[in-house]
Amino acid sequence: MTTATARISRPGHNAAKPSRDAKSRERALAWARRAPLLPALVFLILVTQLPFVVTLIISFMNWNSLSPDKTAFAGLENYATVLTDPDLRQAIFTTILLTVSVVLISLLIGLGLALLLDKKFIGRGLARTLLIAPFLVVPVAAALIWKHALLNPTYGLINGVLTWVWSLFGSAAAPQLDLLSQAPMMAVILSLVWQWTPFMMLILLAGLQSRPMDTVEAAQMDGATPWGIFRHLTLPHLRQYLELGGLLGAIYIVQNFDAVFTLTAGGLGTANLPYAIYQTFYFANEYGLASAAGVVVVIGTIIVATFALRTVFSLFKKEAAR
Amino acid sequence: MSTLTPAAPQSTPPGPTALNTGRSPRRRGKARMDPTRNNTAAGIAAWLLALLFAVPVLWMVLTSFHSETDAATNPPSLAANLTLDAYREFFGETSGVSPWPSLINSATASILSTVLVLLLAFPAAYALSIRPVKKWTDVMFFFLSTKMMPVVAAILPLYLFARTVGALDNIWFLILMYTSMNLPIAVWMMRSFLAEVPEEMLEAAQIDGANLLLILRKIIAPVAMPGIAATALICFIFSWNELLLARVLTGVVAGTAPVFLTGFVSGQGLFLAQVCAAAVVISLPVLFAGFAAQDKLVQGLSLGAVK
Numbered sequence: 001m002t003t004a005t006a007r008i009s010r011p012g013h014n015a016a017k018p019s020r021d022a023k024s025r026e027r028a029l030a031w032a033r034r035a036p037l038l039p040a041l042v043f044l045i046l047v048t049q050l051p052f053v054v055t056l057i058i059s060f061m062n063w064n065s066l067s068p069d070k071t072a073f074a075g076l077e078n079y080a081t082v083l084t085d086p087d088l089r090q091a092i093f094t095t096i097l098l099t100v101s102v103v104l105i106s107l108l109i110g111l112g113l114a115l116l117l118d119k120k121f122i123g124r125g126l127a128r129t130l131l132i133a134p135f136l137v138v139p140v141a142a143a144l145i146w147k148h149a150l151l152n153p154t155y156g157l158i159n160g161v162l163t164w165v166w167s168l169f170g171s172a173a174a175p176q177l178d179l180l181s182q183a184p185m186m187a188v189i190l191s192l193v194w195q196w197t198p199f200m201m202l203i204l205l206a207g208l209q210s211r212p213m214d215t216v217e218a219a220q221m222d223g224a225t226p227w228g229i230f231r232h233l234t235l236p237h238l239r240q241y242l243e244l245g246g247l248l249g250a251i252y253i254v255q256n257f258d259a260v261f262t263l264t265a266g267g268l269g270t271a272n273l274p275y276a277i278y279q280t281f282y283f284a285n286e287y288g289l290a291s292a293a294g295v296v297v298v299i300g301t302i303i304v305a306t307f308a309l310r311t312v313f314s315l316f317k318k319e320a321a322r
Numbered sequence: 323m324s325t326l327t328p329a330a331p332q333s334t335p336p337g338p339t340a341l342n343t344g345r346s347p348r349r350r351g352k353a354r355m356d357p358t359r360n361n362t363a364a365g366i367a368a369w370l371l372a373l374l375f376a377v378p379v380l381w382m383v384l385t386s387f388h389s390e391t392d393a394a395t396n397p398p399s400l401a402a403n404l405t406l407d408a409y410r411e412f413f414g415e416t417s418g419v420s421p422w423p424s425l426i427n428s429a430t431a432s433i434l435s436t437v438l439v440l441l442l443a444f445p446a447a448y449a450l451s452i453r454p455v456k457k458w459t460d461v462m463f464f465f466l467s468t469k470m471m472p473v474v475a476a477i478l479p480l481y482l483f484a485r486t487v488g489a490l491d492n493i494w495f496l497i498l499m500y501t502s503m504n505l506p507i508a509v510w511m512m513r514s515f516l517a518e519v520p521e522e523m524l525e526a527a528q529i530d531g532a533n534l535l536l537i538l539r540k541i542i543a544p545v546a547m548p549g550i551a552a553t554a555l556i557c558f559i560f561s562w563n564e565l566l567l568a569r570v571l572t573g574v575v576a577g578t579a580p581v582f583l584t585g586f587v588s589g590q591g592l593f594l595a596q597v598c599a600a601a602v603v604i605s606l607p608v609l610f611a612g613f614a615a616q617d618k619l620v621q622g623l624s625l626g627a628v629k
Contacts, residue, residue, distance in 0.1 A: 035449075037450070044468055044502055051477075121362065121364060132619075133379045134378065135612070137601070138562065138579075138580060138605045139563050139565070142378075144600075145382045146378070149381060149385055149598060155395060155594065203628055241628065254472065255474070257565060257566040258580075261584070261587075265588075278477075290478055294478065297474060301472060
């Protein structure tokens with residue numbers, strides 16, 4: 001009976017006196033605990049960590065599959081190329097610009113929307129559903145819609161609406177935009193912000209709705225202004241939700257391939273690292289170079305992730321300690 | 323020690339965690355000078371923005387029911403006649419190219435990888451919450467860190483491996499890839515859902531001599547089932563949406579729906595209605611899955627950190 005209870009209690013509870021018998025039984029119990037974890041761990045290490053080790057090895061090799069006889073050890077040559085080649089350097093810059101701008105803009109708009117949706121009004125549930133819709137369109141499909149149905153310079157909806165509005169005022173000379181060729185980076189950012197804002201909004205709305213309302217009410221009674229409440233109560237409470245949204249958004253947007261591939265095919269300086277790497281190994285067959293670029297992405301991600309993980313980890317610890 | 327739910331970043335109040343229930347009614351009418359007016363303005367602003375965000379989706383649906391000539395006009399023809407022509411075209415009436423194989427491939431890859439993910443993630447989540455291993459937080463962060471490694475950093479060896487063993491353009495290889503892609507997220511999500519199972523109930527059942535199966539069925543399942551379902555739906559969505567792996571690892575045989583969609587990337591001429599029809603058809607499963615998981619969507623997508 002007692003062993004049964006000890007078995008399901010969390011570690012630390014079963015502080016049994018250390019006798020040799022108990023020790024070996026404890027070890028067996030520890031393995032019984034670990035067993036359900038192993039399939040997932042082993043599978044994940046085989047499919048994600050092992051290939052990365054191979055990438056690491058290939059990154060030090062001169063290997064183009066079109067001329068296999070020239071395959072040789074290359075040292076740091078590929079890394080030097082990644083950091084000096086203008087296209088790849090541009091790709092690094094594009095990745096940073098794309099990730100930072102999409103995360104910041106969608107966080108800001110998401111915050112505004114969450115603040116609005118936090119109030120009670122008629123049809124709030126439906127408005128929220130409409131706002132989630134962009135997130136639930138297949139990314140390639142969303143990019144196609146932006147490319148052909150919205151941003152197309154001749155018959156896209158945006159220019160169509162401009163023509164329509166101008167014609168209301170009797171003008172036939174409506175301004176017509178061509179983002180895809182004149183500001184392709186903005187087109188990519190626009191479509192990604194549209195897809196990711198709902199995600200940020202959902203996280204921030206959940207944050208708002210977990211606010212302890214009694215302090216807000218007390219502040220209101222004391223005559224605090226809505227801005228004061230937002231600045232000193234709401235924003236500090238939302239901080240960790242903003243960080244979480246930013247972190248998760250960054251993880252996904254750094255890896256974005258679909259929007260760049262579909263909207264601009266990486267043209268006009270919009271190729272980010274995932275797209276550039278795809279091109280380097282899939283079309284140029286430069287396996288060594290592509291691997292080195294991949295390793296650079298991972299190093300960059302690790303730097304960002306260290307900060308990000310620290311945030312998550314502190315939240316995690318804080319809650320575990322309670 | 324009762325709150326071993328460390329994934330929540332802050333003090334979530336106990337009780338129902340669904341999105342719209344956290345509000346106390348006493349907030350209305352108190353304190354604020356004129357809450358009704360305030361809310362009307364917020365309501366109008368929220369509705370305008372919601373419609374603005376929904377316009378691309380609504381426009382996609384409307385255009386998919388227009389004829390090609392009505393779809394490509396400037397200014398847009400809102401009131402044009404509705405027709406199913408674009409859908410007929412998409413399903414290959416004149417071209418003879420059917421999207422069905424790719425849709426079936428997508429369904430196969432998404433469903434089977436989700437099943438595999440659940441089979442692997444459930445025991446793992448169990449060993450991280452209900453009967454946690456020592457240093458279980460380290461294990462959690464190892465899972466999360468694998469998700470931070472971009473797919474591009476591992477795709478070349480995977481491609482070379484597949485080519486060597488003849489697994490290119492094989493749906494099973496893609497299924498394994500999607501399983502590894504979703505496994506870390508699923509472990510995090512499921513752990514947060516399993517952590518909601520009250521410890522006292524587990525202990526009581528154990529004392530009563532209930533075996534593992536009975537505990538799983540009678541105590542864990544009722545609490546965790548909605549969360550597990552949401553996890554499954556979110557994994558399904560991520561697999562269904564995936565493009566990069568599918569594009570590199572599959573071809574004519576195992577190509578998925580997003581790969582099929584890329585056929586429309588550089589199309590010219592009158593095909594706008596057909597693009598919209600394609601986007602609608604391929605997005606439908608995701609829209610259904612997303613709205614089905616709506617209540618648990620935030621908790622799932624935030625890896626259990628937000629309730």
